[in-house]
Amino acid sequence: MALTVELRAKFAAQQSGTSNFGAPSYAPTIDKLLQFTSGTGADQADLLFVDEDRSIAASSSEDLDLAGVLVDALGTTVAMAEVVALLIVASASNVNNVVVGDATSPVPLFAGTNPTYAVKPGGFMFLAAPNAAGMFTVGAGSTDDLKITNSSSGSAVVYSIAILGRSA
Numbered sequence: 001m002a003l004t005v006e007l008r009a010k011f012a013a014q015q016s017g018t019s020n021f022g023a024p025s026y027a028p029t030i031d032k033l034l035q036f037t038s039g040t041g042a043d044q045a046d047l048l049f050v051d052e053d054r055s056i057a058a059s060s061s062e063d064l065d066l067a068g069v070l071v072d073a074l075g076t077t078v079a080m081a082e083v084v085a086l087l088i089v090a091s092a093s094n095v096n097n098v099v100v101g102d103a104t105s106p107v108p109l110f111a112g113t114n115p116t117y118a119v120k121p122g123g124f125m126f127l128a129a130p131n132a133a134g135m136f137t138v139g140a141g142s143t144d145d146l147k148i149t150n151s152s153s154g155s156a157v158v159y160s161i162a163i164l165g166r167s168a
Contacts, residue, residue, distance in 0.1 A: 001038075001076070003036070003037075003045060003047075004037055004038065005035070005085075006035050006036075007034040007128055007164075008031070008032070008033050009128075010030070010032075011028075012028075013028055014026075034128055036084070036130065036164065040167060043130045045085075046165075046166055047080050047165040048072060048073075048078075048163070048164055049070045049078050049161070049163045049165075050072075050073065050160075050162045051160065053091075053158055053159075054148075055158050056156060056159075057156050058096070058150055058152070058153045058156060059152065060149070060150055061147055061148060063104070063105075064145065064161075066079075066144050066145070066165070067139070078165070080138045080163070080166065081137060081167055081168050082136070082165055082168075083107065083135045083163060084128060084129055084134040084135060084164050084166060085129075085164035086109075086127050086146075086161075086164075087125070087126045087127075087162040088100060088124060088125045088160070088161050089119075089161075090119040090120065090124065091158035091159060091160075093121070093158070094121035094122075094157045095121065096121075096150050096152040096154070096157050097151035097152075098118070098119040098149075098151070098157050098159045099116050099118050099148070099149040099151050100119065100125060101114075101115050101116035101147060102115070102116045103145035103146065104147075105141065105143060107138055107145065108143055109127075109135070116149075128164075148161075
């Protein structure tokens with residue numbers, strides 16, 4: 001099964017002010033495009049898992065097992081050996097945060113003991129590493145879970161997720 005992927009991160013701003021010499025302005029842009037072809041080397045990926053509008057009940061969590069449990073959009077079981085990109089988007093209508101990390105058998109996304117990252121309502125987390133090693137390796141049974149948690153009680157959270165990886 002062939003896979004091609006384009007990932008783009010863009011930060012564009014416009015800042016202006018006033019001074020004795022007119023209206024100065026500043027328009028910085030940082031634009032990064034990553035293109036992946038099908039394979040298991042640098043700038044390549046062969047596995048994709050995308051799920052939109054996942055819901056987690058109040059004060060609950062789910063562990064996404066990246067080593068042979070998730071099923072892609074074409075019905076194929078996804079068994080990642082490396083992850084090269086991760087996008088998590090929290091719904092703007094969420095009241096609580098979508099918290100990433102702190103699984104029992106955590107993927108080595110963050111360093112340290114039980115680290116997490118809170119994606120605020122309407123926010124997103126976007127990480128990528130196109131190099132030959134990718135972002136991190138996935139170890140079946142030991143470092144294969146990506147935990148997603150609803151940060152509080154009272155209401156469910158909704159999020160979308162995209163994981164790009166390699167089988168070897």
